[in-house]
Amino acid sequence: MKWRYIGKRLVAAVPVIFGLTVIVFFIMALIPGDPATAILGSYATPENVATLNTQLGLDKPLWQQYFTWLMNLLQGDFGRSYSLNRPVIDEVIERFSATLVLAGTALVICSIMGLLAGIFSAVYQYGAVDKGLTLIVLIGISTPSFWLGLLLILLFGVELRWLPVSGMYEIYGGGGLSDLLRHLILPAATLALVATGVIARLTRGSMLEVLRQDYIRTARAKGVSERSVILKHAFKAALVSVIPVIGIQAGFVLGGAVYVETVFQWPGIGRMLVTAIATRDILLVQGGVLVVAASYVLFNLIADVLQNLIDPRIAS
């Protein structure tokens, strides 16, 4: 039953990703101006522009262009970035893996911290812990990550000199896991902050609601210890409503990576996109947006499946 459900969700994700390609393609097609002119520069002769247009297939109707593009995509051909003069797919994969390291770490941090903070807040409701955490959550969701990143750089990089503040590895003699981790701490923490707040808030509310349920009273009537009531009975039930939100937060973390990568010079896909937009490298933007959006669909799919594993009622 579980496998059938997972299969069903996977199949359902296909049209969504197909829809993404449609949106991405047509959004980019809306871009005013002529890509050929953009590539050749504004001093290109009309003949040159026309030739390039034919070469790129830009003289065909839009839907034909879309299908050619889609067919190429399916073969792993995302086109060629004119600004970098290399295949889009290569650049995107390289950059996206860097983002995945950063966003994945942030997602793990915010899930663990958010859930813990939420449970503690609920258990010690209106106590000092709860009030403190509520304040931190409020600050968390109100802080611009690009500003927080700068503050952390000032504190840990400039004042204390504990941690590196830019890039993924040391330029000279860098590499290896410990080097990566040292570079990862500040950007991952920055990226995790907002999502931590959101998850903590939700977990708290969800726990408080679950603790009022009849089956919690049953657990107590059975003689289950309070610790087990909270961590086992209540937490599992609360998790069912928190997990989809963690899935949604994956989107905010992936998106927020744009700022954090810019602040910490992380060689991820967010920074690539910002540069590509500024240089109007449309194919690169297209490829980048598509890959990030597709991975978001995947994150939500994972959240869905996890939720299903916890709550058997959903699949049936």
Place this chain on the structure above:
Amino acid sequence: MNRGINVSSKQNRRVSSFALLIRNRLAIFGLLILSFIVLLCLLAPLLPLPDPDKTDLAIRLQKPFTDGHWLGTDHLGRDIWSRILWGTRVSLAVGITASLFAAVIGSLIGILAGYFGGRTDNLMMRGIDMLMAFPYILLALAIVAVLGPGLMNALYAIAIVNIPFFARNVRGIAVTFTKREFIDAAQLSGKSNLQILLTEVLPNVLPVIVITLSTTIGWMILETAGLSFLGLGAQPPQADLGSMLGEGRKLIITAPHVSTIPGCMIFLIVMSINLLGDGIRDTLDPRLKAGALLRPASRTQTELPDKGSLSGDGSKLLEVRSLRTEFHTGSRILKAVNSVDLQLLPGECLGVVGESGSGKSVTALSLLGLVASPPGKIVGGSVIFDDKDLLRISDGELQTLRGGRISYIFQDPLATLHPLYRVGDQMVEAIRCHRYTSQHSAWDEAVGLLEMVHIPNAPARAKAYPFQLSGGMRQRVSIAMALANDPEIIIADEPTTALDVTVQAEILRLLKELIRGKDVSLIFITHDFGVIGQLCDRVAVMYAGKVVEQGSVGDVLYDPRHPYTRRLIECVPKLGDPGKELVEIPGLPPAIDNLPDGCSFAPRCDLVLEYCRNDEITLETVGSGRKVRCLRVMEAVG
């Protein structure tokens, strides 16, 4: 359901209004900061500020608190304070415009989709879903990529990505209105769709729009600043807070104030808006307010005036003495259990009967401190079991008793069994809470218990989740769970109420069989005298938190003395006597925070006399083991 649940919602209202006050204090704090900032921005043209764009390289990168530039100057020697105020104007204007833009278009889509439903709805909402399939900021980036960098384009991008939030929330509400009668009535009265949308639907969805606006506007200001920070929003010489931060970023090491000060401003604005937004949301959305629940303690709070006494004659297995349980909801105190005395003899089945709200369930839950607390509170009495007062034993002792020597069977096992654990695992847990045994042997034991309550194919059913079983099966599971540790007392709180009649009969037969075979006493809570007759030895009738009659089932059933008992018995249909007239008791049980003087049943009693309403009436013994709380009975007997 029992009274405790009804009351708890009232309790929440009180506490959340308290929380609301705190929240509102925060909201007011937010409002003050925000008003101050907005005021400064509005007054910026009038204040004696230097020109924000006037460059002077001679005084570049002055630190804060230098003469004439109290926040210092940036890399071009421009006054930061002046630039902050002018930049905030831009940021606020852009953020608010984007929010309104998103609110109008999103709400329009939501209202139309919700109101017309069907195809329109489907088409619009699928489109919205597609937009939401993108990570939020990424979509904004893609839109800026199309439109090109620039402040207005950033505004459009942020507005567009926020449209789905409004569309979804508004549609959710609008869709519930289209099926309401007042919309039908409006249609019949000849109003056009547009008129209905404007006069009937819009006012109803307005709160949702305001809530969504209050929770997204801070976010939108943050995001527009973000785009500017990335260099995709405001382009020089135009400046908003985000672009100031972005420009200053490169100087973070030499002149940190250039970038940190604008960031600080963004933070202040967003935080004050969030504080205000939370306040608005709490005031406007009762659903979320209901979410501000109180955490119930592991044990009902007690506030016992005395130490109680343990003396007893030892013939009783369990003795409840003048138990008082109250629900404290603000200024109101609901006396749900008002000095109840009960005795349970070894091996007997004691029925406790009464209408809902009579306090019978709260009495049962009070015995092991299971009344939700807050709002519940035990304020008097004692519960003597095995020479100990259960109201005064330690938490650890109580936990050992629960499900061990004393166990519960609850009403409606769909709600009372944990939905996410297999029933076998829930039973294993019940076993292993009290005895050290391996998981494996506990599982075997659980399967054996399920067989004992006649669940067919028990090994397979043990692996089922509660939702996969029928109501009767679930009730059997909860009975099996109560039996897991060979209890001396089982407290069954309306175990047959949620079931249909044939299943009810089966469960009763099962309970009878089980207590006959074991050395166990039963306290059986029900509103149904028919059930009492089939199962119990003695019965206590409760009304408005008090026991009004007590005696052996035969005596009470065939010779009821209290008018209320008589009425309850008349409610029971009799099999094979279709001609029997079923009489409903007129009126409702009294509100337990507003009990009449004298007899609580007086307003509904057909034998009531003037002096019934004067004083508290005591429970008097009228024959062997028989007690009644009624003045008219005294006369009749005496």
